[in-house]
Amino acid sequence: MANPTAKRRIVLLGATGSIGESTLRVVAAHSDRLELVGIAAQSNHARLAEIARQFNVRHVAIHDETACTAARASSAFPAGTKIHGGIAGLTELATLPEADIVLIAVVGIAGLAPALAALAAKKDLALASKELLVLAGKFVMAAARTSGSRLLPVDSEHNAVFQCLEGCRTSDVRRIVLTASGGAFRDWPLEKLARATVADALKHPNWAMGPKITVDSATLANKGLELIEAQWLFGLRAEQCDAVLHAQSIVHCLVEFTDGSMLTQLCPPSMTFPIQHALLYPARASQPTAPALDVGRPFALDFRPVDEQRYPCLRLAKESMRAGGTAPAVFNAANEVAVAAFLAGRVQFLAIPRIIEHTLATVKLIEPTALDQVLAVDAEARRVAQHFPA
Ligand code: NDP
Ligand code: MG
Numbered sequence: 001m002a003n004p005t006a007k008r009r010i011v012l013l014g015a016t017g018s019i020g021e022s023t024l025r026v027v028a029a030h031s032d033r034l035e036l037v038g039i040a041a042q043s044n045h046a047r048l049a050e051i052a053r054q055f056n057v058r059h060v061a062i063h064d065e066t067a068c069t070a071a072r073a074s075s076a077f078p079a080g081t082k083i084h085g086g087i088a089g090l091t092e093l094a095t096l097p098e099a100d101i102v103l104i105a106v107v108g109i110a111g112l113a114p115a116l117a118a119l120a121a122k123k124d125l126a127l128a129s130k131e132l133l134v135l136a137g138k139f140v141m142a143a144a145r146t147s148g149s150r151l152l153p154v155d156s157e158h159n160a161v162f163q164c165l166e167g168c169r170t171s172d173v174r175r176i177v178l179t180a181s182g183g184a185f186r187d188w189p190l191e192k193l194a195r196a197t198v199a200d201a202l203k204h205p206n207w208a209m210g211p212k213i214t215v216d217s218a219t220l221a222n223k224g225l226e227l228i229e230a231q232w233l234f235g236l237r238a239e240q241c242d243a244v245l246h247a248q249s250i251v252h253c254l255v256e257f258t259d260g261s262m263l264t265q266l267c268p269p270s271m272t273f274p275i276q277h278a279l280l281y282p283a284r285a286s287q288p289t290a291p292a293l294d295v296g297r298p299f300a301l302d303f304r305p306v307d308e309q310r311y312p313c314l315r316l317a318k319e320s321m322r323a324g325g326t327a328p329a330v331f332n333a334a335n336e337v338a339v340a341a342f343l344a345g346r347v348q349f350l351a352i353p354r355i356i357e358h359t360l361a362t363v364k365l366i367e368p369t370a371l372d373q374v375l376a377v378d379a380e381a382r383r384v385a386q387h388f389p390a
Pocket of ligand 1: 017042044108110130207211212
């Protein structure tokens with residue numbers, strides 16, 4: 001549909017989360033070019049109502065049916081707001097006729113059906129939820145190719161690679177290296193890790209993010225998921241994707257070409273940079289939403305190789321990336337179950353890689369030909385992970 005206002009109209013799934021809040025800052029800072037037309041969350045209807053009022057949003061989706069019923073009964077939403085419910089509601093939002101671009105920023109795989117629906121409806125897709133490509137990269141990439149829609153990475157490292165690859169041929173890329181801060185335990189003595197608490201794991205040195213991804217940063221499972229995500233997004237082989245520790249989170253990737261040259265992208269660790277890039281692409285913001293890097297002041301950039309003894313989850317992610325098929329989906333499902341158990345205080349920090357390893361060894365791996373097969377493997381992996389003896 002033609003856009004008479006020339007503003008890019010955005011549907012934001014996961015509006016109440018960490019990426020959601022950063023996106024709201026970007027939309028507020030660039031309100032002459034961006035407009036929010038739909039917002040969704042799992043259950044936080046009070047915050048959704050505030051956002052609907054502030055940004056004059058007409059369409060709201062709430063996944064949790066009880067929360068949805070409460071929202072419909074409340075007077076907090078502006079008059080005329082349409083409240084959509086359940087996964088069908090999220091999908092209705094992702095295909096709103098008035099939307100140009102759908103940003104998927106929900107934790108887990110709840111964004112998968114809406115993402116595929118958005119692509120089928122020829123919407124551009126901005127992707128923060130890395131789980132979707134890890135689980136169903138084959139199907140999401142095929143849907144993007146069929147629709148001709150843009151698939152714009154929001155994850156900071158992938159957004160950085162996307163920027164570096166503009167105008168380059170993938171065949172000229174030797175490898176990409178994603179940077180990792182090393183998370184909360186990067187300087188902890190290894191023997192202390194067994195006693196790491198949830199509060200310890202949630203102290204990320206550089207980024208303020210949701211709890212699940214913050215724990216994933218402490219184990220480097222997050223970097224593992226990102227390597228798999230990168231493989232799909234940029235059409236690379238497993239051995240072309242690697243990670244390096246970089247303490248400051250200012251350099252977001254290194255792209256090495258066959259001639260030995262490397263390109264990189266730098267900005268401070270604020271998700272507003274990749275979000276504004278994805279939402280305004282191919283144009284650029286006239287000014288940054290958060291303060292840009294000040295090179296007039298001294299700053300240092302450190303890099304060191306990843307010690308896989310400290311980060312067994314990265315090793316397991318790489319093994320599942322090399323195995324291909326449903327192995328990354330099993331890795332992702334087992335990790336989600338393990339992290340939830342750790343956050344709930346049911347298992348220790350060091351149980352996370354053990355649960356993943358056990359699940360990968362137990363669930364039969366296949367090369368999926370239909371999305372249903374992946375979803376069945378995902379469910380089986382969750383069942384196996386949940387029954388791991390704590
Ligand atoms: P948060 O936990 O902060 O927020 C999650 C959001 O998703 C909330 O709005 C939540 O709603 C919503 N949500 C959760 N489950 C569902 C569901 N079943 N249906 C609909 N909405 C749901 O997460 P983050 O913002 O940190 O992360 C979101 C995604 O982005 C993740 O996939 C993460 O890996 C990825 N990502 C995050 C980065 C970051 O800096 N935070 C960086 C790069 C990628 P409610 O509030 O109601 O629970
Ligand atoms: Mg990232």
